[in-house]
Amino acid sequence: MTGYGQNKGILPRACTEIFRRIRERDADDSVKIEHRIELSMIEIYNERVQDLLVKPETRPTEGLNVREDPKKGVYV
Numbered sequence: 001m002t003g004y005g006q007n008k009g010i011l012p013r014a015c016t017e018i019f020r021r022i023r024e025r026d027a028d029d030s031v032k033i034e035h036r037i038e039l040s041m042i043e044i045y046n047e048r049v050q051d052l053l054v055k056p057e058t059r060p061t062e063g064l065n066v067r068e069d070p071k072k073g074v075y076v
Contacts, residue, residue, distance in 0.1 A: 042076055049076055 003009035041052035048063030064076045
């Protein structure tokens with residue numbers, strides 16, 4: 001998933017590609033697009049859902065709840 005140097009994983013590769021495409025579009029004056037990037041990193045381990053962007057000491061020990069809404073779909 002992560003990896004470093006020559007052995008980059010899917011996450012660094014995807015981020016590099018996303019920002020490369022944004023820079024490419026921004027360089028074209030005929031394209032008027034506003035970009036907004038949002039990120040969440042969720043881990044499911046031992047049937048517990050954890051937010052990896054929250055410090056481990058402040059995460060709930062029981063994990064996060066997974067919900068489903070007709071309009072939003074599945075969310076944590």
